[in-house]
Amino acid sequence: MTVTKLRWIVLTISFILLILGGWAGLDLGGYLPAYACPFVGSSRGGVCFFFRLQWILAAGTIEAFQALGKHLIFFSILVILIGRAWCGWICPFGFIQDLLDLVRRKLKIGYLRFPERLRDGLGIVKWVFFFIALLIPLWVAYPLLAPSVAADLRQPFCTLCPGKYILPLVVGDTGDVAVDFQSATTITMSVLGLVFSVITIGGAFFKKRFWCPYCPMGLLMSWYKKIAFIKLKKESQKCTMCEVCYNVCPVDIEQVFKEREREDVTFSDCILCMKCIEYCPEDDALRATFLGKSIYRSTRKGFSERLRTVSASLKKRKKESLEHGNGK
Amino acid sequence: MEMENKAIRKDPENTLTRSRKRKERLLKGLVNSSWSVLEELEANPGLPNGMAYFIDVMKEAFSNNGAHRLLVSPENKKDGRRIVGAYCIMVPEELIYAAGAVPVRLCGGSYETSLAGDELVPRDTCPVVKSSIGFTSLDLISLYSMCDAVIIPTTCDAKRKMGEELSKLTEVWMLEVPHIKDGEGARRQWLQQLYILKKNLESFTGKRFMKRKIGRKALGASIRMIGDAQYQARRLYDIRKSATPVILGREAMLAINAYGFVEADRWTDAMARLNDELEVRVGGKAPAARRRAPRIMIAGCPPIFPNWKIPLLIEEMGAVIVTDESCMGNRYLYDPVGHTENSLTDMMVGLAARYIMPCVCPSFAPNEDRLFRLLQMAEEFAVDGVVYHVLKGCVIYDFELARVEKIMKEKDIPLMRIETDYSPEDLEQLRTRVEAFVEMLGTKKKNR
Numbered sequence: 001m002t003v004t005k006l007r008w009i010v011l012t013i014s015f016i017l018l019i020l021g022g023w024a025g026l027d028l029g030g031y032l033p034a035y036a037c038p039f040v041g042s043s044r045g046g047v048c049f050f051f052r053l054q055w056i057l058a059a060g061t062i063e064a065f066q067a068l069g070k071h072l073i074f075f076s077i078l079v080i081l082i083g084r085a086w087c088g089w090i091c092p093f094g095f096i097q098d099l100l101d102l103v104r105r106k107l108k109i110g111y112l113r114f115p116e117r118l119r120d121g122l123g124i125v126k127w128v129f130f131f132i133a134l135l136i137p138l139w140v141a142y143p144l145l146a147p148s149v150a151a152d153l154r155q156p157f158c159t160l161c162p163g164k165y166i167l168p169l170v171v172g173d174t175g176d177v178a179v180d181f182q183s184a185t186t187i188t189m190s191v192l193g194l195v196f197s198v199i200t201i202g203g204a205f206f207k208k209r210f211w212c213p214y215c216p217m218g219l220l221m222s223w224y225k226k227i228a229f230i231k232l233k234k235e236s237q238k239c240t241m242c243e244v245c246y247n248v249c250p251v252d253i254e255q256v257f258k259e260r261e262r263e264d265v266t267f268s269d270c271i272l273c274m275k276c277i278e279y280c281p282e283d284d285a286l287r288a289t290f291l292g293k294s295i296y297r298s299t300r301k302g303f304s305e306r307l308r309t310v311s312a313s314l315k316k317r318k319k320e321s322l323e324h325g326n327g328k
Numbered sequence: 329m330e331m332e333n334k335a336i337r338k339d340p341e342n343t344l345t346r347s348r349k350r351k352e353r354l355l356k357g358l359v360n361s362s363w364s365v366l367e368e369l370e371a372n373p374g375l376p377n378g379m380a381y382f383i384d385v386m387k388e389a390f391s392n393n394g395a396h397r398l399l400v401s402p403e404n405k406k407d408g409r410r411i412v413g414a415y416c417i418m419v420p421e422e423l424i425y426a427a428g429a430v431p432v433r434l435c436g437g438s439y440e441t442s443l444a445g446d447e448l449v450p451r452d453t454c455p456v457v458k459s460s461i462g463f464t465s466l467d468l469i470s471l472y473s474m475c476d477a478v479i480i481p482t483t484c485d486a487k488r489k490m491g492e493e494l495s496k497l498t499e500v501w502m503l504e505v506p507h508i509k510d511g512e513g514a515r516r517q518w519l520q521q522l523y524i525l526k527k528n529l530e531s532f533t534g535k536r537f538m539k540r541k542i543g544r545k546a547l548g549a550s551i552r553m554i555g556d557a558q559y560q561a562r563r564l565y566d567i568r569k570s571a572t573p574v575i576l577g578r579e580a581m582l583a584i585n586a587y588g589f590v591e592a593d594r595w596t597d598a599m600a601r602l603n604d605e606l607e608v609r610v611g612g613k614a615p616a617a618r619r620r621a622p623r624i625m626i627a628g629c630p631p632i633f634p635n636w637k638i639p640l641l642i643e644e645m646g647a648v649i650v651t652d653e654s655c656m657g658n659r660y661l662y663d664p665v666g667h668t669e670n671s672l673t674d675m676m677v678g679l680a681a682r683y684i685m686p687c688v689c690p691s692f693a694p695n696e697d698r699l700f701r702l703l704q705m706a707e708e709f710a711v712d713g714v715v716y717h718v719l720k721g722c723v724i725y726d727f728e729l730a731r732v733e734k735i736m737k738e739k740d741i742p743l744m745r746i747e748t749d750y751s752p753e754d755l756e757q758l759r760t761r762v763e764a765f766v767e768m769l770g771t772k773k774k775n776r
Contacts, residue, residue, distance in 0.1 A: 108544065110673025116512045237704050241697050242686035244666030247677055257685075258510065260696065281664050304559050307666065 002306055003278045003296065007089055011098065014090040019170060021045025031074040033086040033221055035093035035163040040171050048163075049075045050133055050217050054155045057134070060141025079221050083228030083266070087218055088273035093163045096170070097204040097211060101250075104205050112206040119252060122213065130216035133157035152185040159189040162197035162211060208250035213269055222268035230272055231289050232256070234265045238285035245276035245286065256286070279303060351466055355393075357440040358468065362390035362634035369579060374616050376609075378602030379579050382586040389589045390438075390634055395471035398590050399430050410533050413475035414588075415460065415490070416483050417655040418505055418683045420522060422665065425550035425592070426542045427529035432471060433588025434478060435656065436460035437632025439750035441468060448493065454721035455749045456632065457486040464497050471589065477532065479525070481505045483691040484724055501528060507692055509684050519680040526676075544672040551665050551675060557592045560599035561661035567606045568650055569709055573616045574609040577626070577649020578639035581657045585633045588656070617648035622769035623710055627702060627732060627743075628717040628725045630654035635750045638717055641758055645766040650709040653702065655689065663687070690724035698728065699735050706741055713769040714743040715762075721749075742769060 017026060018036040020043050028036070028046030036046040052071060056064045079086065087094055104111065114122070136156040143150035158164050159180075168176045179194065180186035203210035212218060225231075234256065245256050251269045256276055259265050265286075266272070272288070280286045280298030287297040366383050369375065389395040399411065410429040414421065424431040436442070436459025444466050445458030463472045477499040480491035491502050504521050506514035526542050534540035564580060583602060587595045609616075624647045631638050631654060642649055652658050663686040667678030688698035705711070714736055718726045729745060736743045744765045748754055 105669050105671070108669075108671045110671040111669070237700050237707075240663060240686035240701065242663055242666065243681035244678075247666060247674075247681060248668050260700070279666055279668060281666065300562060303664065303666075304555070304562075307555070307664070307668065 003274050007273060008098075010089045011095045015092045015095045018045045018090075018092050019043060019167060029074065031071050031078065033075060033079050033217060034091040035161075035167065035217075037092070037161075037163050037167040039158070039164045039173075039176050040168045041173055043171050048217070050161075051155060051158055054133055054137045054157060057137035058140040058154060060138070076224070079224045080228050083225060083230045083272055084218065084221050084270060085230050085272040086221065087212060087215075088271035092167060093211065094209065094271070096166060097200075097209050098250075100201065100204040101208050109206075111208060113252060114207070116254075119213070125214040126216050126219045129157055129160065129214065130219050132160070133216055148183075149185050152183050153189070156189065157216065159186075160193045160196060162193070162200040165193060165197040166201065209271065212251055212271060218269070218271075225266045225268065225270075228266075229291050230266075230295075231264055232266045232270060232272065232274075232276070233263050233287050233289055234259060235263070235285055235287075236260050238282050240282055240285075242281065244279050244281060248275045248279045250275065278306060351468065354440040354444060354462075354466065355468055358438050358634070359391050359393075361439060362386065365634050365636040365640070366391070368636075368640060369582065372576065372579075374576075374614060375579065376575060376602060376605050378598065378605045379583060381598040381601075382583040385586040385590055386582065386633055389471050390469065393469045395432065395469060395589055396474045399432070399474075410476045411474050412529075412532075413472070413478035415478065415487060416481045417660060417689070418481040418483065418687060419479045419503065420525070420679050420683050421592070422547060422550045422554055422679055423522065423526055423529055423542065425553060426546040427526075427533045428540060428546075429476075429529065429533050430591060432475065433656070434460060434463075434472065434475070435630070435632055436463050437635040437750070438463070439635065439752065441466065442750045444468075449490075452721050453486050454629075454719050455635075456629075456719060456722075457490045459750065461490060461493055464494055477501055479503055483689055484722075486721065501525065505684060505691070508694075509692055515680065515684075518684055519676060522676060522680050522683075544670060544675060547672065547675050548670060551667065551679070553592050553596075554661075555664060557587065557596045557599070558661045558664050560596050560603055561587075563603045564599065564606070565651075565658060565662070567603060567610060570610045571710070572611075572619050573621070573623075573648045573650060574606050574612070576616050576643055577624070577652070578636060578643050581631065581639055581649070581652060581654065582633060582636070584658070584660055585656050587660060617643070618646065620770070620773060622647040622712040622766055622773055623650040624648065624766075624769075625650065625702075625705060625709065625711045625714050626652040626654065626657075626717055627714050628653075628729075628745075629719040629722050630656040631717065632656050637748065637750070637752070637755070637758075638715065638746065641755075641762045642715060642766070645759075645763050647713075647766040647769065650711065651705050653688070653698075653705065658705075659688070690728050695728065699731060702732060703735055703739065706736070706739060711741060712773055713765065714741055715765070716743055716745045718745060718747040719749060720747060742772070 018034065019040055022043040022045050026045040030047035030052040031049045032046045033049055036044060036048050038044055038047045038051050056068050056071060133156065136153050140150045140153055165177050177194070180190040200211045236259065239257065241257050243257055246254050250273060251271060253267050253269055255267050256265045274288055274296060277286045277288055277296055277298045281300050281303040283299050285298050287294045289295065366386055369383060385398060388398055412424045412429050412431050413434040414431050415434050419431065421431040435456055437456070438459050441462030442455040442458040443462065445460070445462030448461050448465060449458055463469070467473050475498065478494065479501045480487060480494070481503040482488045482505050491500050494500050503525060506518055508514055530540055530542055561584060564583070567574060568580060583599065624642055626638065626649055639649055663682050665678045665682045667675045688695060688701050690698065716729055716732065733743050744761070746758060748758060
């Protein structure tokens with residue numbers, strides 16, 4: 001079983017649990033570091049950390065802030081356990097994006113890669129979302145300015161998040177895919193959200209993991225990378241800088257193959273999908289560790305097998321030579 | 329030049345016969361020198377049976393002047409495919425195969441033709457370029473004359489200018505290689521170059537008014553075909569790591585060198601057989617060299633057949649070449665194409681990456697990767713000493729000597745620099761030096 005297959009299985013199971021688990025009475029809590037979107041309704045199997053975070057901040061009461069501490073601690077424990085593997089292996093929205101990517105692959109259409117400058121420029125987007133999710137709820141709690149606008153904002157990031165519009169669609173709930181005509185504020189926010197959703201669906205078809213670099217939760221999770229238990233490590237001397245890891249990386253991390261000194265190559269955007277290890281052609285050049293223990297290593301043999309560079313003709317030859325040997 | 333013209337005007341007949349005679353003399357020299365190298369290889373009683381194919385390929389291409397015969401498959405006698413010559417390791421052979429043409433590797437390694445090239449290029453040019461130009465201008469053997477076009481990547485200065493010179497004699501396509509490969513712009517430009525090459529090949533191999541498109545199926549098939557060859561080359565690479573050597577370096581290097589003159593799938597078959605044979609030998613009772621023979625890595629300029637001077641010398645002195653970083657040797661088929669999708673885009677990106685990113689040709693700067701590669705090889709192959717081969721005129725390999733010397737010193741691995749060309753004149757002097765070096769390594773190994 002290849003890691004890609006294993007990841008598909010885990011992603012699918014997590015998707016079913018988080019999006020449909022509610023029907024079986026599953027409730028994994030409100031501090032999940034994944035897009036377990038509450039807007040899918042009663043079928044949800046848990047709630048996204050950011051939904052509850054905004055809700056707590058917007059409440060503004062002492063009790064709410066006490067709950068905030070507990071909320072953060074639970075979230076931190078979850079993130080420290082497996083780092084951003086939440087994004088690569090569990091997040092239902094990641095699953096949707098990977099699915100779109102799979103359709104593209106099957107249609108044998110090439111992928112899109114943003115140039116470095118554009119990627120750098122777009123790096124600010126997640127920060128914008130992050131501050132929207134953090135500061136606007138506080139304004140909602142203490143509406144010193146324009147209270148009517150504040151009242152309509154409630155969960156500002158959720159209204160902008162494409163997950164809110166796309167994930168409910170999966171369970172057949174089209175109710176969220178609409179402009180909210182309540183006020184000018186709600187119209188603006190929901191139109192923006194819908195625009196982001198359309199862009200994300202189109203984007204994820206042509207670009208691997210289109211949304212992930214803009215996710216504010218990913219940003220928050222990346223701050224745990226030093227203490228998270230799962231890490232991506234590299235042995236520089238074994239690396240030939242062949243660029244394969246960059247070409248298979250869904251979030252376009254270049255530093256992994258360019259790094260020549262550090263052993264720890266878990267970069268901020270890394271979603272620990274481990275594709276780079278899977279497709280690294282050098283023995284032991286890349287590996288994943290859990291609490292310092294290697295759990296997965298790169299091998300040339302694995303590379304050849306997975307890329308089917310060892311083609312059918314070679315296998316045939318092997319078989320023939322075996323038969324020939326037996327004949328003797 | 330003027331003198332020559334005058335001479336021709338004066339006595340055209342005589343000059344013509346003279347040049348024909350000279351050509352005959354050089355061809356005879358080439359045949360003899362390649363024959364004597366192959367004879368020496370064959371004289372080894374422990375020569376693996378699987379080597380016979382590769383030695384035959386070299387005989388056919390150089391001693392029998394039959395390189396064209398090597399590419400005609402017995403089942404498809406008159407296939408009329410185009411033949412494209414490639415200089416340097418950076419020519420993506422996958423594209424050539426996908427276009428329905430066949431690549432051959434042309435970098436020259438013959439002393440005789442380097443003499444002929446001497447008159448056409450500056451004195452300080454490296455013998456590889458001298459020999460390549462000599463081969464082409466003299467039209468000496470079919471390996472060169474059968475090429476319908478040659479592709480020359482702009483790697484070092486000499487190769488670049490060689491492209492210009494050769495374009496007077498044959499159809500030349502230059503391939504612009506970025507020298508600083510880290511930047512995104514450089515990589516995109518290189519990818520662009522491959523798309524241009526693809527287009528050129530398409531119109532080159534297609535019939536009139538009928539372009540033959542290189543599709544993802546054809547490209548995927550040729551990537552797999554070369555991937556198979558690389559898989560076998562890697563097997564040989566791993567076999568050579570074994571503590572008791574099971575194949576001599578001069579033989580292994582020749583086997584890989586032969587890849588340049590035959591079709592990849594046939595080479596793969598032969599290599600698979602050789603590997604099967606060698607794998608049985610690993611741990612067996614008949615090592616290819618003494619158990620305590622110093623293990624040597626050849627670094628620096630590539631020994632190119634028939635210039636087998638350095639490999640023969642080293643192993644004659646009782647050492648064994650366990651690895652090399654030659655672009656006609658270990659490096660030739662080491663790095664694979666890493667495409668994971670079946671789209672043309674992904675294949676082209678994978679191809680572009682394979683041909684420059686892991687390449688440690690010193691024409692790149694900065695070229696830190698090479699030091700990492702050499703250290704890794706020294707470790708993997710338990711190297712006792714490094715012979716740093718500098719072909720006279722190859723400034724870039726010589727430039728990096730100091731860095732390589734430094735890292736090897738840190739690992740306590742002795743290094744000897746040998747500067748030479750293709751001429752047999754300095755053979756005796758080199759023999760003494762190599763002998764002393766090998767002896768020193770032997771004593772060092774014993775005392776450890």
